Amino acid sequence: MSDLILPHYPEQQGIDPPLDYADYRSTELRHPQNPLVVLPQMLTEVTGPVLGEGRVRPGDHDLTAQHAGEPIGQRIQVAGRLLDSDGRPIPNALIEVWQANAAGRYKHHNDNWKAPIDPNFTGAGRCVTDSEGHYRFVTIKPGAYPWKNHVNAWRPAHIHFSLFGRAFTQRLVTQMYFPGDPLFSEDPIFNSVPDPKARERLISSFDWETTEDHWQLGYKWDIVLRGAEGTVFEGPTA
Numbered sequence: 001m002s003d004l005i006l007p008h009y010p011e012q013q014g015i016d017p018p019l020d021y022a023d024y025r026s027t028e029l030r031h032p033q034n035p036l037v038v039l040p041q042m043l044t045e046v047t048g049p050v051l052g053e054g055r056v057r058p059g060d061h062d063l064t065a066q067h068a069g070e071p072i073g074q075r076i077q078v079a080g081r082l083l084d085s086d087g088r089p090i091p092n093a094l095i096e097v098w099q100a101n102a103a104g105r106y107k108h109h110n111d112n113w114k115a116p117i118d119p120n121f122t123g124a125g126r127c128v129t130d131s132e133g134h135y136r137f138v139t140i141k142p143g144a145y146p147w148k149n150h151v152n153a154w155r156p157a158h159i160h161f162s163l164f165g166r167a168f169t170q171r172l173v174t175q176m177y178f179p180g181d182p183l184f185s186e187d188p189i190f191n192s193v194p195d196p197k198a199r200e201r202l203i204s205s206f207d208w209e210t211t212e213d214h215w216q217l218g219y220k221w222d223i224v225l226r227g228a229e230g231t232v233f234e235g236p237t238a
């Protein structure tokens, strides 16, 4: 082992959701029982596998164009920038998304509630941020879905986001929501973020600039890695 000094980021009090949150029932079973151990990232971990531009095809950002027909639902564009804590853009970052279809159902064998599968919608896409940190996805607005956490539990409409840094070991995961969702107040995942302002930063804003007549509605959502305007990410960020 070398004397490599690793960066350490303390927990962001009031921003990071607790690993064990009573209202979010499954966290009781899966949260760590012992203090976390930071594994040093050595040359192998930080150099491969290589992610990014070479593996992402030009149409991968368009979730409405992956099949023979158009998916059912409200066509939307979700766009924004990936920024560091000082507002500097982060280029060449791989961003992946996954989501339910317009009826609130995932194309996944574990999802079998009584909402229809859309044969023209898989619900996964990816892109790489440009030199100014911009990303963009064209998709269908996801529906709410039930999830058995408590009686009549419904998740607000959301899109899951995964961000990769320069290597496989540098990954952040979060969820983006839509403005005005009536389900926010009863959602334990949304409300597990202690700071109301940090919660608000998970909600995209409607955007006329990217709304196109007779084509799509636009939503804007910037992702900030850390700092006072930081986006909330799932799990420990150390």
Ligand SMILES: [Fe+2]
Pocket: 100, 155, 158, 160
């Ligand atoms: Fe989900």
